[in-house]
Amino acid sequence: MSTQKESLFSKKNMKLIKDPLNDSNPxxxxxxxxxxxxxxxxxxxxxxxxxxxxxxxxxxxxxVVSLIRNLIPDKIRIIVQLVIxxxxxxxxxxxxxAYVYEVSKQLSVFVGLIITNCIIMGRLExxxxxxxPGPAFLDAIGNAFGxxxxxxxxxxxxxxxxxxxxxxxxxxxxxxxxxNGGFYEHNGLMLLSPIALFLVASVIWVxxxxxxxxxxxx
Amino acid sequence: xxxxxxxxxxxxxxxIVLVTICGALLAxxxxxxxxxxxxxxxxxxxxxxxxxxxxxxxxxxxxxxxxEISKIFDEKIAQNVFDVNGNEIEGEKxxxxxxxxxxxxxxxxxxxxxxxxYTFKDAGKEKYIxxxxxxxxxxxxxxxxxxGSDKNTIEGVVFDHKGETPGLGAKIAEQTFQDLFTxxxxxxxxxxxxxxxxKVVKGGLKNPNHEIDAIxxxxxxxxxxxxxxxxxxxxxxxxxxxxxx
Numbered sequence: 001m002s003t004q005k006e007s008l009f010s011k012k013n014m015k016l017i018k019d020p021l022n023d024s025n026p027x028x029x030x031x032x033x034x035x036x037x038x039x040x041x042x043x044x045x046x047x048x049x050x051x052x053x054x055x056x057x058x059x060x061x062x063x064v065v066s067l068i069r070n071l072i073p074d075k076i077r078i079i080v081q082l083v084i085x086x087x088x089x090x091x092x093x094x095x096x097x098a099y100v101y102e103v104s105k106q107l108s109v110f111v112g113l114i115i116t117n118c119i120i121m122g123r124l125e126x127x128x129x130x131x132x133p134g135p136a137f138l139d140a141i142g143n144a145f146g147x148x149x150x151x152x153x154x155x156x157x158x159x160x161x162x163x164x165x166x167x168x169x170x171x172x173x174x175x176x177x178x179x180n181g182g183f184y185e186h187n188g189l190m191l192l193s194p195i196a197l198f199l200v201a202s203v204i205w206v207x208x209x210x211x212x213x214x215x216x217x218x
Numbered sequence: 219x220x221x222x223x224x225x226x227x228x229x230x231x232x233x234i235v236l237v238t239i240c241g242a243l244l245a246x247x248x249x250x251x252x253x254x255x256x257x258x259x260x261x262x263x264x265x266x267x268x269x270x271x272x273x274x275x276x277x278x279x280x281x282x283x284x285x286e287i288s289k290i291f292d293e294k295i296a297q298n299v300f301d302v303n304g305n306e307i308e309g310e311k312x313x314x315x316x317x318x319x320x321x322x323x324x325x326x327x328x329x330x331x332x333x334x335x336y337t338f339k340d341a342g343k344e345k346y347i348x349x350x351x352x353x354x355x356x357x358x359x360x361x362x363x364x365x366g367s368d369k370n371t372i373e374g375v376v377f378d379h380k381g382e383t384p385g386l387g388a389k390i391a392e393q394t395f396q397d398l399f400t401x402x403x404x405x406x407x408x409x410x411x412x413x414x415x416x417k418v419v420k421g422g423l424k425n426p427n428h429e430i431d432a433i434x435x436x437x438x439x440x441x442x443x444x445x446x447x448x449x450x451x452x453x454x455x456x457x458x459x460x461x462x463x
Binding site: 071072073075079084094095098099102191 | 223228229232233236237243244247248251254255259262381384385
């Protein structure tokens with residue numbers, strides 16, 4: 001038992017956290033979970049709540065699936081994973097509706113769609129099914145934060161240029177706006193989903209130019 | 219392990235146990251969170267009604283505590299429920315009627331529908347706030363339309379929707395669209411006492427007192443708003459003593 005405890009923070013296990021932040025980032029390298037990254041990053045707060053929801057679901061699902069990995073019948077393993085993920089997602093959805101109603105309205109269907117988020121199914125199938133709960137926990141944290149930081153970057157840029165605010169706090173006075181006789185106009189494109197595609201692409205570009213081993217051969 | 223994990227018996231038992239556990243967890247959770255969720259929905263409804271009445275701005279209402287909103291609401295809002303002929307239904311509370319559910323339940327027969335109304339009283343002036351529901355492109359749309367003390371001129375509107383397309387149909391919930399109803403005079407009845415309602419039209423207003431410009435690119439949502447607003451005021455106009463066929 002003590003050897004397992006020790007190895008939880010071993011170099012190999014820390015890689016589980018670090019890799020998804022950069023070298024095998026679920027969004028920018030594996031290009032998974034893009035749908036939600038495009039849809040809910042208009043405001044930083046939405047991106048944050050969405051990320052925390054994914055964090056919760058991914059950690060719980062990874063640990064639970066890892067705990068019962070030796071009990072799950074092979075034939076129905078995908079269905080079992082889905083049931084567990086769906087239960088967790090509905091839990092999150094109900095809690096958001098009860099305590100952060102405004103945000104839950106804005107996230108609308110996308111919380112429900114965490115069920116089909118490829119990052120979660122991917123980690124369960126690729127990692128949790130074959131590893132102990134400790135490493136599965138770290139793997140979940142790594143991947144969820146890999147997802148989170150990209151969402152926060154995209155959300156930040158979109159909110160600053162699209163609404164002139166950060167976390168709902170406006171820093172561009174209304175008197176600057178052209179409508180009010182000023183010189184500034186918010187960038188409407190930032191409020192539409194397609195811009196997130198460009199922003200994610202920019203992140204990928206910057207990341208690969210800094211980390212040349214990620215560039216594919218051909 | 220002694221159990222054969224691939225046997226049908228094991229697979230079925232595993233599935234049943236898993237589903238039972240998950241089901242029980244969710245049922246407990248949903249029941250225990252229900253009161254908090256209902257409080258949020260009720261609070262939002264009060265915000266919409268007070269915002270439509272024009273007495274408060276939506277941003278200010280959102281910053282207020284639920285108890286405070288509830289207090290203002292109870293002090294200043296009177297409630298009535300009418301039938302299709304404009305006769306008051308006794309013993310019904312308008313707030314208890316979920317306008318979207320009521321719309322869906324009676325969509326084939328609007329004559330059995332209940333029509334709730336809220337009356338906002340402040341400083342001797344009255345406003346009549348009429349809730350309405352209809353169909354958008356992807357799901358229900360609804361709104362609260364406030365008429366001034368002449369019981370005819372629109373003085374404020376708030377619309378919301380379940381899941382219209384952001385940037386297109388979802389614009390009905392934005393200020394720019396809602397301002398169309400109050401920036402120029404919009405009336406339900408003509409000066410001659412003929413019922414018009416509010417139409418949503420494309421390509422310029424021919425009857426500017428009774429029409430609103432549709433949203434470009436959101437035809438079905440715009441039509442939904444029109445279908446909701448054009449006949450929607452009839453029972454209320456009857457209740458106000460107008461003759462409408």
